[in-house]
Amino acid sequence: MDLSTPPVVLTFSVFDPSGRGGIQADVEVSASLGCHCTPVITAICTSSQSDEADVLPIDSPLLVQQARSILEDYEVAAIKIGFVGSINNAEAIQAILSDYPSIPVIFEPSLCLVDEEENDKNELVKAIETLLLPMSDVVITSLGEAREISATTDTAPATAQALLDAGPSTALINSTDLRRRESVYHLYTDDGSCKSFEWKENLSPSTFGAETTAAAALACFLAHSSSVTTAAERAVSFAQKSVSKAWQLGFDRPTPNRFFWVNETSDSGQDCSPSAH
Numbered sequence: 001m002d003l004s005t006p007p008v009v010l011t012f013s014v015f016d017p018s019g020r021g022g023i024q025a026d027v028e029v030s031a032s033l034g035c036h037c038t039p040v041i042t043a044i045c046t047s048s049q050s051d052e053a054d055v056l057p058i059d060s061p062l063l064v065q066q067a068r069s070i071l072e073d074y075e076v077a078a079i080k081i082g083f084v085g086s087i088n089n090a091e092a093i094q095a096i097l098s099d100y101p102s103i104p105v106i107f108e109p110s111l112c113l114v115d116e117e118e119n120d121k122n123e124l125v126k127a128i129e130t131l132l133l134p135m136s137d138v139v140i141t142s143l144g145e146a147r148e149i150s151a152t153t154d155t156a157p158a159t160a161q162a163l164l165d166a167g168p169s170t171a172l173i174n175s176t177d178l179r180r181r182e183s184v185y186h187l188y189t190d191d192g193s194c195k196s197f198e199w200k201e202n203l204s205p206s207t208f209g210a211e212t213t214a215a216a217a218l219a220c221f222l223a224h225s226s227s228v229t230t231a232a233e234r235a236v237s238f239a240q241k242s243v244s245k246a247w248q249l250g251f252d253r254p255t256p257n258r259f260f261w262v263n264e265t266s267d268s269g270q271d272c273s274p275s276a277h
Helices: 022-032 060-071 087-098 121-135 143-150 156-165 210-223 228-244 261-268
Strands: 008-015 036-045 055-057 076-081 105-107 138-142 170-177 182-189 194-199
Touching: 008 022, 008 060, 008 210, 022 036, 022 210, 036 060, 060 087, 076 210, 087 121, 105 121, 105 210, 121 143, 138 143, 138 210, 143 156, 143 170, 156 170, 156 182, 170 210, 170 228, 182 228, 194 228, 210 228
Parallel strands: 008 036, 008 076, 076 105, 105 138, 138 170
Antiparallel strands: 036 055, 170 182, 182 194
16 A cells, blocks of 8 residues: 555544543544544543543634645545534534535544533534534444434434434444443444444443544545445454553553554564555
8 A cells, every 4th residue: 555645534523631532543543544634623621530521612613724724735535523522513513514525424423521411412412413414424333322312212223223314324333231241333324234343352342432443443444445334344343453452551441552553563574554454
C-alpha cells in the first residue's frame, strides 16, 4: 500500500485527557491504519477518572470553522462522528454533512458522556435520531444505547431496524451478556441481513472504550475502500487486539494499545500492521 498519500479521515469527537477515547483514539487508530486524521473537537472532557465526567461543549461556530477549514482544503475519504457535545453541535454537524453527501459517515453516539440529570438529555438524544442518523451510513453502538436512541425495548433485531429506519444503511451493535461475560457485534443492513463478529475478550468493549476504537477503525478501512462488511469485521478485530494488548498506565481502566502490531512486527521482522493485509 502506498502511504505517500494516506486517506484523510475527518473525525468529530470529545477531547479526553486520559487518551483512552475521544479525539486521541481517532488520531492513534488513523495513524496505526495508514490514514491521516483531521480531528475536530466537539467538547472537552474535564475529568477522565470517573464515570461522572464533567463535559464542556465547544461553541458550534468554532466547530463549524474547524470542520470547514478541512473539508475545503482536503479530499476527505471518510467522516467519523463521536460524542457531539450539544444540540447546537448536532445541528451544525448535520448542516456540514449535507454539503458533502458522497463522503461515507460513521456515527458512534457515545451517550455515556451525556449527563443523566441534564434536562436537555432527551432533546440531545432526539437530535441524534432526527439530525445525525439520517446523515450516517453506518451507526456503531451498544444495544443499550441503540434502545435509548430508538426509544424501544424490543429485541436486538427490532431495535437495529428502528435505527436503520432513521437513515443509516448499516448498524453495528454490540450486545453484551453480563452474566455470561460475553459480547457479540451484530452487523445489520437495510436489506435484512445480519452478520455476527464474536468479541473474545472477557470484559465488555465499553469497559475499555473499545467502541470508539472500532468506530475509528471502521472509518479507516472504509477510507481504504473496503466494503462495509469487511471494514466492520476488521474494525472489531482491530479493537479486540487493541484491548487484549491494553496498557495499565494508571489506577483506572486500561488504555487500548492501538499500535499492538509494532511488537509483532519487531518479533517477526515482517510488516504485521493491520493496514498491510
